[in-house]
Amino acid sequence: MTSNDDILRALGRVEGRLTGIEDNVALLRKEVSDEKANAHDFSAVIHKRLDGQARQIAHLDTRMAISGGEDQQIREEIKTLKETVEKNHDAVGPALEEWKRMKSIGYGISGLIAFAGLTIGGMIAYASDGAVAALRHWLKIN
Numbered sequence: 001m002t003s004n005d006d007i008l009r010a011l012g013r014v015e016g017r018l019t020g021i022e023d024n025v026a027l028l029r030k031e032v033s034d035e036k037a038n039a040h041d042f043s044a045v046i047h048k049r050l051d052g053q054a055r056q057i058a059h060l061d062t063r064m065a066i067s068g069g070e071d072q073q074i075r076e077e078i079k080t081l082k083e084t085v086e087k088n089h090d091a092v093g094p095a096l097e098e099w100k101r102m103k104s105i106g107y108g109i110s111g112l113i114a115f116a117g118l119t120i121g122g123m124i125a126y127a128s129d130g131a132v133a134a135l136r137h138w139l140k141i142n
Contacts, residue, residue: 136142
């Protein structure tokens with residue numbers, strides 16, 4: 001049979017092992033607790049980033065809606081300006097054609113005046129020889 005000392009020794013070993021197990025369990029609990037705290041902090045950071053992203057997306061949606069409205073307004077203004085330019089072009093078109101016609105007539109008249117000036121100048125030059133001869137004869141200058 002086993003003696004009391006053997007039983008007590010065995011109990012001491014069991015108690016020592018239990019103490020070691022309790023220490024390991026306490027250490028594991030501490031590590032799990034630290035992991036939970038780290039996970040909570042990490043989760044808070046992720047949620048903060050997600051909230052920031054949601055705000056940025058909402059801001060971007062608002063800017064896109066405003067830009068879309070501005071684009072539509074600019075398109076309408078361009079359409080109105082195009083219509084105004086076409087109306088003005090139609091209104092000014094006859095005046096421009098008349099101006100071109102007057103310009104062509106002016107070139108023609110300028111050409112006729114130049115031709116007439118040259119003709120008269122030539123006639124005066126030709127007649128001047130005869131006039132000088134007649135004047136010399138009348139004044140009796142040889």
